[in-house]
Amino acid sequence: xxxxxxxxxxxxxxxxxxxxxxxxxxxxxxxxxxxxxxxxxxxxxxxxxxxxxxxxxxxxxxxxxxxxxxxxxxxxxxxxxxxxxxxxxxxxxxxxxxxxxxxxxxxxxxxxxxxxxxxxxxxxxxxxxxxxxxxxxxxxxxxxxxxxxxxxxxxxxxxxxxxxxxxxxxxxxxxxxxxxxxxxxxxxxxxxxxxxxxxxxxxxxxxxxxxxxxxxxxxxxxxxxxxxxxxxxxxxxxx
Numbered sequence: 001x002x003x004x005x006x007x008x009x010x011x012x013x014x015x016x017x018x019x020x021x022x023x024x025x026x027x028x029x030x031x032x033x034x035x036x037x038x039x040x041x042x043x044x045x046x047x048x049x050x051x052x053x054x055x056x057x058x059x060x061x062x063x064x065x066x067x068x069x070x071x072x073x074x075x076x077x078x079x080x081x082x083x084x085x086x087x088x089x090x091x092x093x094x095x096x097x098x099x100x101x102x103x104x105x106x107x108x109x110x111x112x113x114x115x116x117x118x119x120x121x122x123x124x125x126x127x128x129x130x131x132x133x134x135x136x137x138x139x140x141x142x143x144x145x146x147x148x149x150x151x152x153x154x155x156x157x158x159x160x161x162x163x164x165x166x167x168x169x170x171x172x173x174x175x176x177x178x179x180x181x182x183x184x185x186x187x188x189x190x191x192x193x194x195x196x197x198x199x200x201x202x203x204x205x206x207x208x209x210x211x212x213x214x215x216x217x218x219x220x221x222x223x224x225x226x227x228x229x230x231x232x233x234x235x236x237x238x239x
Contacts, residue, residue, distance in 0.1 A: 008143065013165075013170070016039070017164055017173070018164075021163040024162050025161075025162055029055075029176040030062060030176075032174060033059050036062070037059070037064065039144070040172070043144065044142060044143065044144045044145070045069070045070040045072050046069055046145070047145055048090075049073075049083075049207065050073060050079075050087045050197060051083075051207045052189065053195045053196070055146055055147070056094060056096050057192060058176060058177075058188075059096070060095045068097040069097065070142075071096045071099065072099050072139070074100075074101050074131050074134055074135060075087075075100050075102050077103065077106060078130070078212075079209060080197075082199050083199075086196070086197045086198075101134045101138040103134050104129075104133070110126075119209065139169060144174060145172075146173075146174040147173065147175050149178055151178050152180075153206070153221070160178045161175065162176060162178045182222065202215070203215030204216065204225060205222040205223075206223045206225055213226055
């Protein structure tokens with residue numbers, strides 16, 4: 001038997017997202033996620049880069065009863081060991097269901113087809129193959145997904161809605177901590193003992209794939225260490 005969640009059309013989902021974006025702009029992150037859980041049930045998931053587990057922790061608090069929220073992680077094959085360790089720790093100690101997505105090709109298979117170090121020669125294609133395509137396939141059974149995007153992270157994210165419409169994937173996209181600052185994140189981590197990637201204590205302020213991530217210099221924005229020296233600022237997951 002189908003549910004109301006399964007019967008929603010893309011047009012209905014888009015209208016729902018746009019209305020919620022207006023109505024929930026001033027709501028707390030937990031209230032936004034409670035709305036998502038109530039509205040989408042198991043057709044909702046959280047995506048996490050395992051930079052920290054803040055949104056996953058918030059979503060676990062929003063779940064009802066014995067249900068665990070799905071936390072989707074992209075294992076690109078290029079992650080720092082600390083990132084994989086963070087994922088394993090989140091899976092072990094938090095009330096969440098971690099789902100690891102992998103690209104169609106291993107790094108070795110990609111190297112054989114495209115040549116080694118594709119990330120240096122064509123980072124957009126590398127991101128497409130190792131992040132964007134796996135996520136699109138992994139999200140196909142969900143109607144809504146949550147991210148940890150924040151408006152203060154970079155100019156390209158300054159207008160991030162707390163609830164918006166992901167036109168490319170035809171899904172509701174939820175950014176419950178969009179209005180938070182780094183100070184808000186730090187305070188939440190401290191209050192709730194939330195797991196964070198050890199690299200955040202080692203000069204990294206945004207953690208991506210190892211070949212394309214460096215420590216941030218004083219005065220730089222938090223994402224300056226990603227694809228440093230290139231015009232590229234996003235991997236393609238968020239526009």
